[in-house]
Amino acid sequence: MSKPLPSFANPHTLMVQGTTSDAGKSILVTALCRILARHKIGVAPFKPQNMALNSAVTQEGGEIGRAQAVQAEACYLPSSTDMNPILLKPNTDIGAQVIVNGKAIGNMDAQTYHAYKPELLKEVVAAHGRLQDRYQVVMVEGAGSPAEINLREHDIANMGFAEEADCPVIIVADIDRGGVFAHLLGTYELLSETEQQRVVGFVINRFRGDIKLLESGLDWLEERSGVPVLAVIPYIHNLHIEAEDAINLDQELSAEDSYRQLKVVVPAYPRMSNHTDFDVLRLHPQVDLQFVKDITLFKGADLIVLPGSKNVRGDLQWLKDEGWQAAIQRHLRLGGKLLGVCGGYQMLGQQLHDPEGIESKPGSSNGLGLLDMETTLTGNKTLRNVEGSSCATALFGADAMAVKGYEIHAGVSQGAALEQPLFTLKHSDEVDAAPFSEGSINADKTVFGSYVHGLFDQPQLLQKLLDWAGLQGHEEFDYPAFREQQIDRLADEVEAVMPLSMLQRLLRLDSE
Structure with a gap:
């Protein structure tokens, strides 16, 4: 991270985008929110557009994606509709209910929604601005991948928002899927020149093995792209963070679980x-x-x-x-x-x-x-x-x-x-x-x-x-306490490889 960071109009907003769906965007934003919050830095989560069938009710009686409610919990905050101004809840293969600022405005097919996005961008920018007014830092989660060429026009979920807000971007990839260098470099090279300029680092998620065997690849990626690899996050066994949408079946059962009654x-x-x-x-x-x-x-x-x-x-x-x-x-x-x-x-x-x-x-x-x-x-x-x-x-x-x-x-x-x-x-x-x-x-x-x-x-x-x-013979299980412990466990693992000093530099907090 010795390379000087570019200047951005909103350096205290940091966006996490992914090479694919389920690359680790939600998890990384949750971790970074908890790291900053427990160091007494006022932080709020934000996702411009979410497509998910898991949702939550905010304090003001609106509806947002479940992942943003979990991220608000990581910030020690009640959830707010500003944290996820656009929520899409699919009800057919080609259509979804569109929820704007917490309230459903109707059903739209994919083409109708795509044409409506420029109007929604105004709502997204306004919600982000309100969070900026209230919190020192806004941690933003993208959706899917910024390299989905067919969706780049009128994009409000990834680089479309980042360009409008003029904020830095981290790109995360899941090495457990395989092909992590192709994912990261391919995504980066499919971005426009101005989009590439706002990418301040790569993060590799869910690594297991000897880190020394990965180092030559990291050096090659940094040399080829000019973008630093900020961190390699280890695979965290039996981690439970509520899923954004897909059913999470990664729970690893031990032999002791055979007595489940x-x-x-x-x-x-x-x-x-x-x-x-x-x-x-x-x-x-x-x-x-x-x-x-x-x-x-x-x-x-x-x-x-x-x-x-x-x-x-x-x-x-x-x-x-x-x-x-x-x-x-x-x-x-x-x-x-x-x-x-x-x-x-x-x-x-x-x-x-x-x-x-x-x-x-x-x-x-x-x-x-x-x-x-x-x-x-x-x-x-x-x-x-x-x-x-x-x-x-x-x-x-x-x-x-x-x-x-x-x-x-x-x-x-x-x-x-x-x-x-x-x-x-x-x-x-x-x-x-x-x-x-x-x-x-x-x-x-x-x-x-x-x-x-x-x-x-x-x-x-x-x-x-x-x-x-x-x-019979019920054992007490305090799920809220367990969920809180899991967020802290995640934050501990991520902070070990992405220390507060790194986050402060990325967010330009080190000079304040």
Whole structure:
């Protein structure tokens, strides 16, 4: 890093771009946010455009990508819609719901959205400016790769934003995929001259082995490109940071895990959303959780969980077509338990209506018929953080337990099933919010559903859920504490190879 850094209009904004999707952008931004924050440097995360089905509700009641909520946590901050002004939630292979500054503005196909990007760039720049006004540093995450030539016109996610904001860029690549030098050099050489000038360094992610065997390649890359390799981040075994979108199945189980007593299966339908709800189950030492797409691989379970969906009627039809409805009915006859969350909860009812075509073509579908209710999708999406207590004594016991989570759904459910609620909740971000009943459980206590995401992050409530599902001799697992420990663990590993002094120089903080 002896080469002088170029001058930028926004040197306190640093952007991390990747050679591919899942190269390590989210992870690196999370790490750098925590490193700076724990050194008392005011920092906020930012992602101009995110395409993901995992999302979160912000303090002001908007919707952003889940990864930015995790990065806000790494900064010790509540999340804000400014941290992810544009969120795309795919509901077909060629279209997505477009969310701007936390609120859905409608569905667009790919070509319509591409033409609309210049208008969205104004929103992106404004959100970034608001973060700059409040924080000393803004850590920006790109999307996909800046070398996707077909998407460079009107780009707002990578170099299009970096050029508009005039900020420095780091490019990260995952060596575990292979071909890391080709990824880095190829990406760099596909950039325009002005874009290349703002690349201040490369980072190689997930390296395992003897670093000395890599050094000749690093020297060659630096000589060929003129760009320094800032750091080689080691492969961190069993690291858990909530996934931005794709299901993370990298958990490495040891021989000691063979005693896992409770089997949980989550059908992985095509538009599954917010699957991070179940990370706590996947990581619990006594639970064997599997995401299963192919029904022929389903060999029974103690608990089946129907997750959220961005296209509930479409995914419900997929369940039926693939044979999951019959498998669920047999599962219940054999004494198994069934849980539906958000869209999965809506599927449990008698009917599901989408008269306005909110998620797919207008129409109605028969539900799974396991709860006496029906749901109508509406254009007014419910976005709220909630808190309260349990009220279903048959499931959770006589002592009311604290409940906390968030709701993200289009649709209103009605019917007799709602007369047997699970929780009494209120909007946690409104001082005078009125309480309301939420969730439902069937008469024989084998099926229940809820709109609330994040329910099982709470250890006491998790214990009751696992007791209900059939786990004996429950071991307490504090998932929020574990998640916080994992962010610190990640930051420790990254800071060892990217020390604070390097970050201060990249961000031009060393001269202040």
